Amino acid sequence: MSTIAGISGTTGDTIGTGTGCVMNNPWGMTTLSNGDILYACRWTHRVRKVTPAGVCTEWSTASTGVQNLPRTIRYRAADNRVYLVVGDGAAIRYFDAANPSTTTLLVGDAAGTTVGNVDDTGSSARIYVKGFAISESTSLMYLAE
Numbered sequence: 001m002s003t004i005a006g007i008s009g010t011t012g013d014t015i016g017t018g019t020g021c022v023m024n025n026p027w028g029m030t031t032l033s034n035g036d037i038l039y040a041c042r043w044t045h046r047v048r049k050v051t052p053a054g055v056c057t058e059w060s061t062a063s064t065g066v067q068n069l070p071r072t073i074r075y076r077a078a079d080n081r082v083y084l085v086v087g088d089g090a091a092i093r094y095f096d097a098a099n100p101s102t103t104t105l106l107v108g109d110a111a112g113t114t115v116g117n118v119d120d121t122g123s124s125a126r127i128y129v130k131g132f133a134i135s136e137s138t139s140l141m142y143l144a145e
Contacts, residue, residue, distance in 0.1 A: 004054040005021040005056050006022065007022060010022060017055050021056030023039070024043045026042070027041075027070070030073045031075065035051075037052075038082060039073070047070060068086050068111070068112035069088055072132060077136065078136050080096065080097045081094045081095065081097060082100070083106070083141070084103070085132065087108075087109065087111070090114055091106075092141075094106050108127045
């Protein structure tokens with residue numbers, strides 16, 4: 001195992017390369033089909049990208065819908081989407097991996113602030129996601145609430 005970005009035991013909010021990339025409470029990570037790593041930076045409300053060479057860049061921010069404490073992130077190559085749990089599990093949003101400038105609400109509280117247990121669709125549902133998995137071969141998503 002080796003570190004490609006960040007400094008163990010150090011928190012901050014700096015884009016850079018290798019140890020010049022300082023993270024603040026990264027929670028979830030996923031890899032894109034090209035080998036880049038995306039991570040959800042919980043306290044700065046961002047998703048950042050790290051290349052295999054350790055170059056860290058901004059990928060998406062609160063202004064593009066990564067709001068309220070992003071935590072779990074998954075990539076599905078079948079639709080080239082990145083799925084993100086936000087708001088302490090209150091909602092799942094997704095990005096087009098080729099264009100992360102905006103997100104779309106998949107399910108849960110649109111503001112990402114109200115968790116619950118209401119079986120419904122879209123923004124009418126209330127969820128409390130602790131983890132999830134996505135099938136590559138079907139359109140199924142599995143939630144752990």
